[in-house]
Amino acid sequence: MVAQEFTVDLNKPLVFQVGHLGEAYQDWVHQPIVSKEGPRFFESDFWEFLTRTVWWAIPTIWLPVVCWCISMSIRMGHTLPQIALMVGFGIFVWTFLEYILHRFLFHxxxxxxxxxxxxxxxxGCHHKHPMDGLRLVFPPAAAAVLCIPFWNLVKLLATPSTTPAVFGGGLLGYVMYDVTHYYLHHGQPTKQIPKSLKKYHLNHHFRIQNKGFGITSAFWDRVFGTFPQRIAAEKTR
Structure with missing residues (x-):
């Protein structure tokens, strides 16, 4: 007797259904449903609440933390040019983490x-429902937990006075990433650079999902050879 394939019921909470798809999950999750109304994840209202985040919560919560971290390094005697260099380095490191996490963990x-x-x-939920506006940014509770190992890693590699500014720069990079990601899905850019970035990201969702892993820029995709050739070909025309 051939086992019947599992079918996901989109009218019921999805999280504890998708595991039953087995090997068919990869095909299912990469067939997007374009709707601004997101699915329900959990029966529990509490857990459901934790999965939904408005985009403006990210800068509201994390930018004060960024400022506090930078101020710590200033109080320890660093000059503004030094602070700018450390924050810039933190942002640069974040862009690398953004690429690595998206390519090797998220996919x-x-x-x-x-x-x-x-x-x-x-x-996977983001690829299945790419226009779900309440699940485009990372929930603050989960981000707060992840900040702990990242802080300890920076603390291990940097000096006591530079750690706060470098970490603050990385956190600022994350904020830029999350708000940019939301804008690429729901914004209507008119200038060439953001229009190209939106096209590049939506190409990742709807055409070539194993390429184009950068969000805030395509820099690391070019470095590691994952820039979509279709986009490159269109630019040369």
Whole structure:
């Protein structure tokens, strides 16, 4: 007897369904449903609430933390040019992390029940419902937890007085990433650079999903050879 393929019921909470797709999950999750109304994840209203975040919460919550971190390094005696250099370095490091996480973690291939479930929560939901405006930015509670190991990593590699500014720069890079990501999905850019960036990112969603992993820029895609050739060909015409 051939086992019947599992079918996801989009009218029921999705998170604990998608794991049952097994090997079919990868094909299912990369067939986007273009709707601004996102699906329900959990039966529990509490857990459902934690998965939904308005975009403006990101700068509102994290920019004061960025300023506080930078002020710590200033109080420890660093000049403004030094601070600018450290913050800039932190932003640069974030762009690398952004690329690495998106390419190797967010696009990891899974087929087990819990692998599919975790991937869907982490990034698969965004590819399945790319216009869900309340799940385009990272929930602050989860980001706060992740800040701890990143702070300790910077603390390990930097000096006590430079750690806050470098970490603040990385956090600023994250804020820029998240608000840029929201804008690329819901904004209507008129200038050439943001228009090109929007086209580049939507190409990742709707055409070539194994290329174009950068969000705030295509720099690391060019460095590592994952810049979509279709985009490159169009630019040379």
């Amino acid at each position: 990891i291939e899974t087929k087990s029940y819990w692998g599919n479930t975790i991937h869907y929560l982490l990034h």
